[in-house]
Amino acid sequence: MTKLTLGAPSAARSFPKDFCWGAASASAQVEGAAAADGKGASIWDVFSRRPGAIKHGDTPAVACDHYHRYREDVELMARLGLKHYRLSIAWPRIMPDGVGTLNRRGLDFYSRLIDALLERGITPWVTMFHWDLPQTLEDKGGWPTRQVVDAFADYADTIVKAYGDRVKNWITLNEIAVFLDSGYSLGRHAPGRKEDFATVHQAFHHAVLCHGHGVRAVREHGGAGARVGLTDNSRAITPITETTADIVAAREVFKRTNCRILEPIFTGAYGPVYQQQTKGWLPQVAPGDMALISAPTDFLGLNIYTGEFVRAGADDQPESVPVPPHYPVADSPWLRWNARALYWGPRHAVELFGAKAVVITENGAGYDEAPPVNGQVNDLHRLEYIRACLGELQRGIRDGVPVTGYFAWSLMDNFEWAEGYERRFGLVYNDFQTQQRTPKASALWYREVMNANALV
Ligand code: BGP
Numbered sequence: 001m002t003k004l005t006l007g008a009p010s011a012a013r014s015f016p017k018d019f020c021w022g023a024a025s026a027s028a029q030v031e032g033a034a035a036a037d038g039k040g041a042s043i044w045d046v047f048s049r050r051p052g053a054i055k056h057g058d059t060p061a062v063a064c065d066h067y068h069r070y071r072e073d074v075e076l077m078a079r080l081g082l083k084h085y086r087l088s089i090a091w092p093r094i095m096p097d098g099v100g101t102l103n104r105r106g107l108d109f110y111s112r113l114i115d116a117l118l119e120r121g122i123t124p125w126v127t128m129f130h131w132d133l134p135q136t137l138e139d140k141g142g143w144p145t146r147q148v149v150d151a152f153a154d155y156a157d158t159i160v161k162a163y164g165d166r167v168k169n170w171i172t173l174n175e176i177a178v179f180l181d182s183g184y185s186l187g188r189h190a191p192g193r194k195e196d197f198a199t200v201h202q203a204f205h206h207a208v209l210c211h212g213h214g215v216r217a218v219r220e221h222g223g224a225g226a227r228v229g230l231t232d233n234s235r236a237i238t239p240i241t242e243t244t245a246d247i248v249a250a251r252e253v254f255k256r257t258n259c260r261i262l263e264p265i266f267t268g269a270y271g272p273v274y275q276q277q278t279k280g281w282l283p284q285v286a287p288g289d290m291a292l293i294s295a296p297t298d299f300l301g302l303n304i305y306t307g308e309f310v311r312a313g314a315d316d317q318p319e320s321v322p323v324p325p326h327y328p329v330a331d332s333p334w335l336r337w338n339a340r341a342l343y344w345g346p347r348h349a350v351e352l353f354g355a356k357a358v359v360i361t362e363n364g365a366g367y368d369e370a371p372p373v374n375g376q377v378n379d380l381h382r383l384e385y386i387r388a389c390l391g392e393l394q395r396g397i398r399d400g401v402p403v404t405g406y407f408a409w410s411l412m413d414n415f416e417w418a419e420g421y422e423r424r425f426g427l428v429y430n431d432f433q434t435q436q437r438t439p440k441a442s443a444l445w446y447r448e449v450m451n452a453n454a455l456v
Contacts, residue, residue: 013455016397020123020405021450022084023077023427024362026130026174028060029414031090033067037105040096042132043142043183044417047190058420064412065435070113076428076437077411078120081447085122086361086407087113088130088174091155098134099151107162114166125169125361125407127231128156128214131179131190131417138191143180143203152210156217164221170228171301171361172214176207176261178233188418198281201260205283208264212292219295230265231301231361234258236345238307238338240321249318250310254348266353268294299404300349301361304389306334307341330365330381332423339388343396346403357402362409363389366416366423369440377429377440386442390455408446412437 028044035041048059066073077085091098093106110126117124129152137148160170182189185200195203211230218228237254239246259273268290270282313319328337346358365385369377386408397403413426421432427443430436448456 008456013394015394015453015455016404017453018404019453020084020359021082021453022086022123022125022405022407023082023411024086024125024407024409025066025411025414026088026127026132027090027093028063028130028132029410029416030064030066030412032060032062032065034059034061036067037093037109038096038103039090039106040092040098040103041135042090042092043135043138043190044132046135046138047192050192053192054418055420055422058415058422060415062432063415064430064432067109069435070109071116073411073437074113074116074120074122076439077117077122080427080439080443081450082122082411083450084125084169084405084407085117085411086125086127086171088127088132089159090132091129092132092134094159095134095151095155096136098137099154102158110159110163114163118166123169124167125171126159126163126167127171127174128152128159129172129210130174131183133190142191142193143184143206144195144199146206149206149209149213153213153217156210156214157221160217160221164218164223164226168222168225168227170214170218170222170226171231172211172228173207174231174361175233175303176204176211176230180204180207182418197278201278201281202283204260205264205285205289208261208293209289211265212289212295215295215297216292227298229297229299229301229359230261231303232258232261233303234262234345234349236302236304236307236338236341237348238309238340238344240309240311245312245316246310249312249316250344251348251352252318253308253310253320254344255352258353262349262353264290264293265297266294266355297356299357299359300353300355301359302345302349303362303409304341304345304360305363305365305409306336307338307345309338330385331368332366332419335365337385337388339385339392341392342389343392343399343401346393346396347399347401350401357404359405359407360393360403361407363406364409364425364427366419366425368422369413369424369429371431372429372438375438377438379440379442382427382440383442383445386446387455390449394455
């Protein structure tokens with residue numbers, strides 16, 4: 001091979017030695033097999049049948065058919081050089097009614113998947129809840145009712161006991177703020193309800209309590225070396241100028257914006273920041289709740305795609321800076337390019353809430369992409385965005401932010417909730433008619449990054 005005169009550009013761009021590289025997915029988005037082998041209905045199965053709920057009337061019934069094709073998918077992951085894979089367990093596959101009777105065939109599926117990953121040297125990271133609530137629990141009132149907490153405690157115990165011998169990395173819940181705000185307040189996501197403030201905030205309390213039960217289950221049954229954390233979509237408030245005044249302003253906004261989840265979890269109280277936001281309203285809390293909610297975790301998972309810009313305005317008051325027309329966005333209009341969010345999100349979480357370590361559990365960009373031409377999908381938009389994000393993540397690590405892993409969203413194009421199959425986030429293109437998978441340019445580039453443990 002030709003020798004480079006100046007050496008490889010990546011030489012100075014290495015990540016820490018044990019940095020975890022991976023890609024993420026979620027059960028309802030990839031598995032399909034919505035009613036196979038005794039699986040119960042999830043709220044997404046039911047909601048997606050409601051006319052107009054999902055773009056083009058798409059449903060998660062087949063998705064990537066990963067339930068039947070998981071072996072090929074694991075082979076693909078191995079070929080792409082993945083070292084870690086974040087998957088989620090479909091609660092209604094394990095407990096079709098949300099409580100009680102276990103579905104052996106559902107339990108076996110994840111057991112086979114976990115074994116297949118381990119055989120290929122891929123470490124599974126398992127999310128206990130990524131939005132597919134059993135419909136039976138919704139029929140009894142869903143997240144605003146406390147029965148979900150008791151049911152989740154039992155479910156978490158069951159899965160940690162079943163897989164804890166092989167799974168050492170657990171994520172309790174994914175993006176509480178999204179599934180509750182979008183699902184119970186805005187009605188955009190399953191189950192499509194529009195409840196009042198108090199109902200939604202009581203649901204938040206139940207969700208952070210479930211996180212606490214997830215942590216408890218891992219501590220009780222997870223065995224040696226088990227690690228657990230929550231995945232939050234904390235909004236990564238970014239100072240437009242990295243000067244003390246703007247940074248202080250960004251910190252203020254970060255605390256305010258993210259307090260609903262991070263304050264109870266890291267401080268064990270619905271404290272002043274939370275009460276400022278709820279104007280003094282507090283959820284109903286039972287004895288013991290706060291201790292459970294704030295049990296120490298091993299890492300904080302952050303899903304960061306974008307971040308709002310803030311500066312110090314008049315009298316140093318934080319001022320949000322709206323993005324102008326024509327600011328670069330992905331095809332998801334909420335996904336405005338902001339690579340610096342990957343620097344500031346983790347840093348704020350560590351400095352302001354005391355997260356011990358941060359794992360980026362999702363980052364990526366969604367586009368309505370055309371099918372492969374001659375076997376190629378040249379997704380330079382995604383590649384360049386992820387590359388810029390990784391550069392900022394690396395800058396944070398150099399500045400002492402303890403970020404220990406990164407998962408791209410997503411391994412392959414999948415059922416993107418209300419966006420259906422139109423919005424593609426995959427490193428791998430999926431043809432939903434033929435289920436043919438084609439690695440995009442970003443996947444081939446990412447393989448080299450993981451392989452070199454450096455930004456190449
Ligand atoms: C996150 C979810 C993922 C994924 C991603 C893309 O909020 O955790 O499951 O879907 O967003 O966003 P969307 O599908 O809403 O465009």
